[in-house]
Amino acid sequence: MNLTKEFEQPAGIALDRPLNHPGVGTTAPGTTAWGAIAALTFSIVVLLVAELLPASILTPMAEGLGISQGLAGQTLTVTAIAAIFSSLLLTRVARGIDRRQVILGFMVLMVASNLLVALAPNFTLLLFGRLLLGLALGGLWAIATSVTMRLAPEPMVPRALSVVFGGISVAMVIAAPLGSYFGAMVGWRGVFGATAVLSLLGGIWLYAAMPALPAEREGRGRGILAVAQRPGMKVALLAMMFVFAGQFTFFSYMRPFFEQVTGLGVAAISGVFLLFGVANFIGTVVCPPLLRVRLKATLAAGPALIGLFALILASAGYAPWIAAVMIALWGVVFGSVPVGWSTWIARNLPDDVENAGGLQVAVIQLANAAGAAWGGYLLEAGGATMPLFAAAALMLAAAFVSAVRLRTR
Template sequence: MSQTDEAKDAVRHDTVAHPMSAVFSMTLCVAMLIASEFMPVSLLTPMAEGLGATAGQTGQAVSVSGLFAVAASLLTATVAGRIDRKIVLLVMTTLMLVSLVMVALAPNFAVLMTARALLGITIGGFWSLATAVLMRLVAPAKVPQALAIMYTGQALAAAFAAPIGSYLGGLIGWRGVFWVLVPLVVINLFWQAIALPALPARSRLTFSNLLGVLFRPYFLRALGAIVFTWGSAFTMFTYLRPFLEGVTGVGVTTLSILLLVLGCAGFIGTWLAGRLAGDHVGRLLVAPPLVMGAVTLGLLAFGHSLVLVAVLLAVWGAMNTAVSIIWMAWLSQNVDDAPEAAGSLMVAAIQASILLGALIGGLLLDAFGIGATFAGSIVMALAAILFVGSGRSLLKH
């Protein structure tokens, strides 16, 4: 690296004594966030029985966290103003801890929903700042690798949180499962306090800053691609279980194995994206909707074959973790002058598209059946491909 490059690196990131320890503390936070967000899915029935609510009502515990995540992703960086970003992240982790304790102690449905709203604030706040913080912890050339490390936490939680939660729920009850997460979050809180350096805000983010980034032509087009990419993914994924049970004809044990295959494949996607995103991010942007849309089409065509379904789900799972790394690497390279504003807008778009994807998929399922739901996912994937094109129009000039 030349002296000029080193000088640029010094400007772009803070001096951190142990940057990888800081990155790994954020990795654990990601794992806890994903586990906390989706744990009710694996514990839906016992939670509903314990709180005197219906399964459908309890399922809204996932939706409400997503709703508050959209708001928090837009407001965190602006409301935080010039507050040290380390303090903001520690507050977010503390809110996650409070949420878990409230869920474990929840006497009724209203307390559960309040706790999940707090978790949503953590989700939106953390993700809106995460990439910007990583860009300050490591040199620009190391950002894709740091992103891959952080998203390993997502892969871990996606692979193991649901099956472990379901198993432990049968042994110690659903409240016990949430209590198990509490000491892990406490450890994470202390780790972050020690490992993260002071990260003073470099400028005050305002809504005019957000609008300035939003209306950059290449960024606005990128948001369109993001909305349809994640919308496509969650239109299919949210209703994967009814497809596997109704079309493939699997039982609970086989279903758990298939979901484990999907989750474990995420480690491969994380590794590949971390290696490739640094130099090829423009060309990689089309890969998620292309591959995931093709997998969904393959499931419609070959859904009766268990072996082919397992292979297709492994491919989907690998791309499911890669997509976040690819897009956040794109952010670090193309909106590096305003990463917090870009992160806020991108996280809001992602969370909103997840909610809309699940909503559209459910409407199609009730009206026309699971085939229509998967077809809707494929249409969204095609729209995302059109927005991305060759990828060149999404790069800053």
């Protein structure tokens, strides 16, 4: 790695050269807005927790609304679809607007979304609430990297990014187990109500800590469509589509599988979600050294292994110990996937942060939406194991594309 030795590398991005483009280090020389960075990280954690909550409380949500589990799973789909449009249109719609005001607007949407879901008397209004969350999700996540890079002077940017990217791992660890556990205690509506309170606290913190961030003039970036035409980008987007669709095809319906096939109760299912989250965190932490020296191999091997785990889980997941081992291995290996693709983007598109980030978020959310929709259909049509077989096929397709067609620097 060629990062200057006195800098710390971001946890979650394995760069092979220094960060150097117009967005870096626009705060006053020698100062780092750690309060704003911490507030942004907290808000991102709450945002991602809210996105993932339905997967852990799918059964009580379905029962409370009088709908099927497959239909309840579409609360993840509509969030992802809204996030696609938000991430793609943000740089155009918010052109010229101070990024502080944009972020605070997204926090208002987060509070409104979670309140509406908690109080929704029917499925239609609940979906509308989840749509609002998707708008906040796509927009905030698309600008998170570029905003963070403006909150620290250049030497401190890697460390600042490591804090923000660490929030992803935290959200993956706590979202599902806490949702399942507290859902059993206070009900699924209570869980979303608590998330609304946390969103409000995040907004207040950002209001107090985030400095003004005037919109920058457009530099070398020429827009989302231009980014998509960059060398190797289309293949990378296809591989991302396959791997994240495969993940959400099963992840959205983990709870029905462990209830119906493995025969676990609520407490044990909470433990399974915690196991997956902790394993995912471990994978995120340990993979950067491997990505630095074997990026393409890791991007190909990861989904190939997950495809194998999915097939074993579908075939022998009725045994609790086998299910636990496969979920733990799945979590560890998948921890390298978001990190790996963030690394690929950073190495190949370092000069167009907002547009590249927006396009990556859009593709991942499109994959999440397609996976959740497809998995819900398979759950209703063929039972709880069918989403696993579909996930395996998508993962193996991602491995093939990455191994055969992907180019990386």
